[in-house]
Amino acid sequence: xxxxxxxxxTLSVQEGDSAVIKCTYSDxxxxxxxxxxxxxxxxxxxxxDIRSNVGEKKDQRIAVTLNKTAKHFSLHITETQPEDSxxxxxxxxxxxTGNQFxxxxxxxLTVIP
Amino acid sequence: EPEVTQTPSHQVTQMGQEVILRCVPxxxxxxxxxxxxxxxxxxxxxxxxxxxxISEKSEIFDDQFSVERPDGSNFTLKIRSTKLEDSxxxxxASSSSSYNEQFFGPGTRLTVL
Numbered sequence: 001x002x003x004x005x006x007x008x009x010t011l012s013v014q015e016g017d018s019a020v021i022k023c024t025y026s027d028x029x030x031x032x033x034x035x036x037x038x039x040x041x042x043x044x045x046x047x048x049d050i051r052s053n054v055g056e057k058k059d060q061r062i063a064v065t066l067n068k069t070a071k072h073f074s075l076h077i078t079e080t081q082p083e084d085s086x087x088x089x090x091x092x093x094x095x096x097t098g099n100q101f102x103x104x105x106x107x108x109l110t111v112i113p
Numbered sequence: 114e115p116e117v118t119q120t121p122s123h124q125v126t127q128m129g130q131e132v133i134l135r136c137v138p139x140x141x142x143x144x145x146x147x148x149x150x151x152x153x154x155x156x157x158x159x160x161x162x163x164x165x166x167i168s169e170k171s172e173i174f175d176d177q178f179s180v181e182r183p184d185g186s187n188f189t190l191k192i193r194s195t196k197l198e199d200s201x202x203x204x205x206a207s208s209s210s211s212y213n214e215q216f217f218g219p220g221t222r223l224t225v226l
Contacts, residue, residue: 034214036156043117043204043217044156089156099144099211100158100169 006090006104013080014112021107023090024072032093033066033073034101039086047088048075080111115139117218119205125224126195134190134221136205145188146206146215147180149173156204162188163211195225 006023013019023033031052036044050057050064050073057064061080066073077084087108091101118137126132138145147159160170162180177193188207192199202222206215 032212036217043219045217046214049214091156099146099161099163099208099215100171101148101156101215102158103156105155 004090004092004102004104006107008107009105010108010110012110012112015080015082017080019075019077019080019084019109019111021075021088021090021109022072023074023092023104024070025092025102026071027092027094028068028071029094030071030092033064034091034093035062035064035075036089036091036103037086038089038106044089077109080109082111082113085109085111117205117207117216119203119218119221121221122219123222123224125226128197128225129194132192132195132223134192134203134205134223136188136190136218137186138188138205138207139209139216140186142207142209142216144168144208144211144215145180145182146208147190148204148206148217149201150204150220151201159190159203192223195223197225199223200225 004025034049037047038044048062048064050066061078063076087106089106090104120135145162148156150156158171159174161168179191181189202220204220205218208215
């Protein structure tokens with residue numbers, strides 16, 4: 001399957017600072033890039049997504065940027081709060097393989113009050 | 114807001130036994146998925162289902178696995194003869210179209226002894 005690399009695997013930031021998580025992929029046929037937040041023992045929940053015809057999308061403190069040429073996309077969280085602490089997964093969907101998502105390995109974010 | 118539901122939340126079974134995991138997708142959704150997440154690892158695609166048939170499956174989804182939509186609301190995953198390595202969290206997801214976000218259920222934690 002598609003290889004999606006996600007970095008870093010763990011990230012600790014002080015409350016109020018920014019956090020950035022990056023994912024890289026190999027197949028240029030990828031066309032949809034969601035980010036999911038998973039709190040301990042709970043379901044993954046979509047927090048933001050971007051499609052291949054857009055370079056950046058923002059929703060309040062959360063933004064995603066996509067560089068199709070370099071085949072990477074990043075999640076940016078500004079003014080972090082303790083409740084942002086969770087595992088974040090990026091995912092991609094390839095145009096030619098239909099609906100399945102390929103997930104990254106996850107980033108455990110800890111926001112220190 | 115409508116949500117995907119799954120039962121049971123936790124299933125313990127003996128190796129070699131059959132298990133059926135149940136999901137109720139969001140009512141107007143047409144695309145259904147099963148994913149699994151081994152403890153501490155990334156979410157992995159198993160199968161997608163549309164129009165009463167499997168549309169895609171991964172190499173994980175071998176002959177021991179099957180899916181069914183027995184009625185208008187339920188979507189089930191059956192593992193015929195469980196193995197120790199089947200122990201994982203199994204997530205059901207649904208989407209209204211192949212291009213829209215996938216909504217995840219709360220998961221069923223399967224423990225094979």
